[in-house]
Amino acid sequence: MRSSYRDEDVTLLLKDITGMVQPQPTEEREKLIQAGKHYSEMLPVEYVPTEKYMQVYREALKNYAKPVALAVGRLADKIVEKKGQDIVLVSLARAGIPIGILVKRYIAKKYQVNVPNYSISIIRGRGIDDNAMKYLLSRYEPGQLLFVDGWIGKGAILNELKKDLAQYEGVSSDIAVIADPANVTELCGTHDDILIPSSCLNSTVSGLISRTFLRSDIIGKDDFHGAVYYGELKDSDLSYEFIHTIENEFEMDVEKENKCVESSGIDEVKQIAKTFDIDDINLIKPGIGEATRVLLRRVPWRILIDERYKGDPQLGHLVRLAEEKNVPIQYYPMKHYKCCGIIKKMSDI
Numbered sequence: 001m002r003s004s005y006r007d008e009d010v011t012l013l014l015k016d017i018t019g020m021v022q023p024q025p026t027e028e029r030e031k032l033i034q035a036g037k038h039y040s041e042m043l044p045v046e047y048v049p050t051e052k053y054m055q056v057y058r059e060a061l062k063n064y065a066k067p068v069a070l071a072v073g074r075l076a077d078k079i080v081e082k083k084g085q086d087i088v089l090v091s092l093a094r095a096g097i098p099i100g101i102l103v104k105r106y107i108a109k110k111y112q113v114n115v116p117n118y119s120i121s122i123i124r125g126r127g128i129d130d131n132a133m134k135y136l137l138s139r140y141e142p143g144q145l146l147f148v149d150g151w152i153g154k155g156a157i158l159n160e161l162k163k164d165l166a167q168y169e170g171v172s173s174d175i176a177v178i179a180d181p182a183n184v185t186e187l188c189g190t191h192d193d194i195l196i197p198s199s200c201l202n203s204t205v206s207g208l209i210s211r212t213f214l215r216s217d218i219i220g221k222d223d224f225h226g227a228v229y230y231g232e233l234k235d236s237d238l239s240y241e242f243i244h245t246i247e248n249e250f251e252m253d254v255e256k257e258n259k260c261v262e263s264s265g266i267d268e269v270k271q272i273a274k275t276f277d278i279d280d281i282n283l284i285k286p287g288i289g290e291a292t293r294v295l296l297r298r299v300p301w302r303i304l305i306d307e308r309y310k311g312d313p314q315l316g317h318l319v320r321l322a323e324e325k326n327v328p329i330q331y332y333p334m335k336h337y338k339c340c341g342i343i344k345k346m347s348d349i
Contacts, residue, residue, distance in 0.1 A: 002229040003207035004237050009101045012209070013120045013132040014093060017226035020218050030299040034346045040123045041215040043228060044297050046203050048236045050324065056317040061197040061245055063313060068196055069249035071178045071189025072099075074257060076106040078187055079146065079176055088144045089117040090136065092157065093227065094206040095150035095289070098198045098239065099178055102246055103148060110252050116140075121212035121225035124156050128164040129225045133171075142170030150196055151179040153290035154269050154281070158184055181287050181336045182265030190257055193338045195314045197242060199289035202296060204236045265336040272304070272332075272340060283343040286336070288315070294341030295321040301344035304332040315339055 001014040023045040024032075033039050049057070079087065085107075091100030097119050104117045120132035136145060147161060152175075162173040178196050180188035198205045210228040213219070219226050269284050278284060283301075285294045294300050295318065303322050309315055310331055318339060322329050334340065 001209070001224075001227060002231075003209050004234065004239050005097070005101070005207040009104065010091065010097055010117045010119050010207075012093070012097075012207075012227075013118055013129070013135055013224050014209070014212065015219060015223045015226040016229060017213060017218055018229045018231075020226075021213060021215075021228065023228075026297065027299055030343070031346045038123075038125060038214075040126055040213060040225075043210050043213060046210065046230055046233065048204065048233065049201065053317070053320055053324065056320045057197065057200045059313070060195055060200055060317050061242065064195045064197055065245045066249045067190075067194050068178060069246050070251065070254055071194065072102045072106050072246065073110075073189075073251055073254035075176055075178060075187065075189035076103050076110065077254060079103065080107065080111060082187065083146055083174075085111055085113045085115070086144060087115050087146050088136065088140050089115055090145050090147045091117060091119040092147060092149045093119045093121050093212050093225075094203075094209055095199070096148045097206055098243060099150050099196075100148040101243055103176070105243075105247055106250055109250060121214070121227075122157060122160055122164070123212060123214055123225070124160055126214055127160065131222060132224050133168055135224075137168065137171075142168060143172070145171055147173075147175045149175055149177050150199065151287060151289040152177050152182045152184055152188075152265075153285055153287045154266055155182045155184040155264075156282075179287070179289070183262075183336065184264065193287050193336065195288050195317075199292045200317045201238065203230050204233055205238050205242050207239050208233055208237055263335070268334060268336050269340075272342075275332075276342065278342065278345075280345075283345065285341040285343065286334075286339075288318070288337075288339055291318055291339045291341035292321070294343055295325060295327065298341075299344045299346065300325065300327045301342045302328045302330055304330050304334070304340040304342065306334040306338050307331045309338045312338070
């Protein structure tokens with residue numbers, strides 16, 4: 001699979017389906033998804049954000065490179081402490097790829113170990129890529145594999161992992177992430193809902209590849225899950241600018257996070273569903289990363305922002321996107337999350 005990432009940073013176990021799938025506009029996709037068509041059978045139209053939005057992204061990268069770098073360091077230390085150094089990173093495409101690269105580079109700098117880093121697809125409701133898993137297990141021991149993602153919202157992908165990996169004896173369903181505000185994994189850089197700047201953009205910060213795709217007319221039984229390479233966006237590619245900016249802030253001696261979180265984020269999500277009379281919990285996307293995705297890739301109904309973070313520059317990109325798309329912002333008290341995106345129910349349009 002082509003990408004703008006270097007081979008030494010990541011090996012993509014994906015089928016290149018460039019030119020085989022016609023991208024669809026957001027509203028058209030949203031109607032089809034809510035009518036029962038699976039999101040993995042379609043691809044969104046990818047675009048270069050406005051200059052105003054890019055200013056907000058650059059500001060976010062400048063302001064939050066250090067907290068993200070510290071979280072990468074804490075995560076990498078936890079990984080080595082719990083799993084040892086003979087590990088294979090398996091970054092979940094596509095939000096997990098830049099995180100896997102950063103963890104790989106941190107481990108190389110601090111521990112002088114060059115750990116392999118692969119990327120495979122996992123799709124909510126469709127499962128993990130079995131052909132990619134067979135590929136990995138033909139080369140490595142099951143206990144070496146460690147899954148990496150960017151952040152956890154509700155914990156849906158972790159639940160998918162636990163279910164899917166039961167068929168692969170000896171493979172751990174542990175997931176390593178930068179931010180886990182849902183409080184469902186110990187392998188995290190922080191339990192705070194921090195801004196990971198890569199969540200602010202799509203393919204232009206993810207090696208110019210699309211989200212993963214699975215449809216039987218294009219993905220055969222022996223194929224890896226698919227993705228598109230957006231070569232036409234190469235002049236706007238910021239994938240390595242993001243990685244280098246975070247990497248430049250690495251510290252080799254990172255203090256452990258001293259935060260005690262007792263409850264789980266899913267309880268808060270259920271309360272939001274009750275408050276706003278939402279019968280499908282999948283329409284609720286909590287956390288900075290997920291709320292950003294709602295604005296970039298879905299049809300938003302509204303954005304909730306915790307009252308304590310009104311005017312916080314960490315949420316500047318969200319406010320900018322919401323303004324550009326005329327999406328209302330509502331201030332609402334939350335314990336685990338700084339913000340939450342709610343997808344519009346298309347039957348209400």
